[in-house]
Amino acid sequence: MKEKITAAITGVGAYVPDYILDNEEISRMVDTTDEWIMSRIGIKTRHILKGEGLGTSFMGVKAVNELLEKTNTDPKDVDLVICATVTPDMLFPSTANIIAYKVGAVNAFAFDMQAACSGFLFALQTGARYIESGCYKKIIVVGADKMSSIIDYTDRTTCPIFGDGAAAVMLEPNFEGLGIQNAILHSDGSGVAHLHMKAGGSVCPPSVETVLKKWHKVYQEGQAVFKAAVTHMADTSVELMERNNLTSDDIRYLVPHQANLRIIDATAKRMGLQQEKCMINIDRYGNTTDGTLGLCLWDYESRLKKGDNLVLATFGGGFTWGAMYVKWAYDGDTMSR
Numbered sequence: 001m002k003e004k005i006t007a008a009i010t011g012v013g014a015y016v017p018d019y020i021l022d023n024e025e026i027s028r029m030v031d032t033t034d035e036w037i038m039s040r041i042g043i044k045t046r047h048i049l050k051g052e053g054l055g056t057s058f059m060g061v062k063a064v065n066e067l068l069e070k071t072n073t074d075p076k077d078v079d080l081v082i083c084a085t086v087t088p089d090m091l092f093p094s095t096a097n098i099i100a101y102k103v104g105a106v107n108a109f110a111f112d113m114q115a116a117c118s119g120f121l122f123a124l125q126t127g128a129r130y131i132e133s134g135c136y137k138k139i140i141v142v143g144a145d146k147m148s149s150i151i152d153y154t155d156r157t158t159c160p161i162f163g164d165g166a167a168a169v170m171l172e173p174n175f176e177g178l179g180i181q182n183a184i185l186h187s188d189g190s191g192v193a194h195l196h197m198k199a200g201g202s203v204c205p206p207s208v209e210t211v212l213k214k215w216h217k218v219y220q221e222g223q224a225v226f227k228a229a230v231t232h233m234a235d236t237s238v239e240l241m242e243r244n245n246l247t248s249d250d251i252r253y254l255v256p257h258q259a260n261l262r263i264i265d266a267t268a269k270r271m272g273l274q275q276e277k278c279m280i281n282i283d284r285y286g287n288t289t290d291g292t293l294g295l296c297l298w299d300y301e302s303r304l305k306k307g308d309n310l311v312l313a314t315f316g317g318g319f320t321w322g323a324m325y326v327k328w329a330y331d332g333d334t335m336s337r
Contacts, residue, residue: 007128007171008179008329013067014167014298015059016047016285023160030156037160042261046163046286048148055089057098059166060144064103067140067168070335075104079136082127083112084119084143084290087150099142116195116316117257119143119290121185121324127171128180139171143290150197152217161259162218163286167294174329178307182244183324184236191319194224229263229315233323234270237313240323241271248272252308253300257315258282258292267313289316304332
C-alpha cells in the first residue's frame, strides 16, 4: 500500500525593514492619536521599507535566504517558489520569478498568487497539492508585501493599518501524518466595492488623471470590511474545527490574519479560545497583508512543538477568506535564527 504524503512546514524565515513608523509619527500625518489607533485597531508600530529601487522581492529574498540557511537547504534543490503578494515588483515577470533567481533557485519554476490578504493561505494550499502529487520535494511559499507603496498617507482610514514585511516557509513531504491536514477556502467578488485599488489594471490603466485622483492607493470601507471579516473568519474557522473533530482544547494556537485586534478576538471567542492561544503581533507589525501569517509562525516558532494543532485563518479584499488545519511537524526551539 502506498504511503500517504502530506505537505509539512519544515522551516520559517522572515524579514521586516529597519525603519519603524510609530503612532506618534502617524498622528503628525493625519488626524488621529495613539489611543484611537490602539483602541480601534491594536497597532503600535509598523515597519516600512525605505530605499531607492527596493520592492517586495527585496524583502522576499531576505526571508527566503534566512529560510534556506535555517533548513540547511541548497537553493538548487528547490522545485517551486510561490509568492503571494498584492504589491509585485512589476506586473511581469512575477515577483516569485525574481526571488527564485536572486536566491539561486535555478531549478525551480515560480509564479505569483494574488488573493489579497488570503494569498499566503491560498498559496500554502496550492503548494501542498504539488507536494501531495509526489512529484515535488521542496517548495517555498513566500508571503510578502510593500504596502507602503500603495497606501495614501493622507487617508486616516487606511494609513495606520498597514506595514511592510515578508515571510517564507518550506513545504516538504511527510509520511507521519503531520503538516497540512485540511483547508476551507472561499471568495466572493461582490466585495470589490468595499476594498480595492481602482487603477493600474486593464480596466483603468495608469494615467496622469489616475495618479492625481490617488486611484493607485488602497480604498477601504472600514465598517463593511470589518463586519465581513468577523463573520467569515469566525464561521470558517468553526466549520474547520467541526469538520476535523477539533475542540478548543485540541488547538495549540489560532494563527489569524493580523488586520485588526478586534477581529482576532471575535474569531477566537467563536472558537472558544482564550487570547493566550492566539498568535498576535499586530501591535508591532501592523497588517503586512500576505506577510502576516508567516510572520506569526516566525515569531512563535520557538514555542511550537511537533504535533501541535494550528488553525490558520484569514480574510482579504475581493473578498477572499479561509481557514487551514495544520499539524506542526517539528520542535521549533531546535531551529535557530
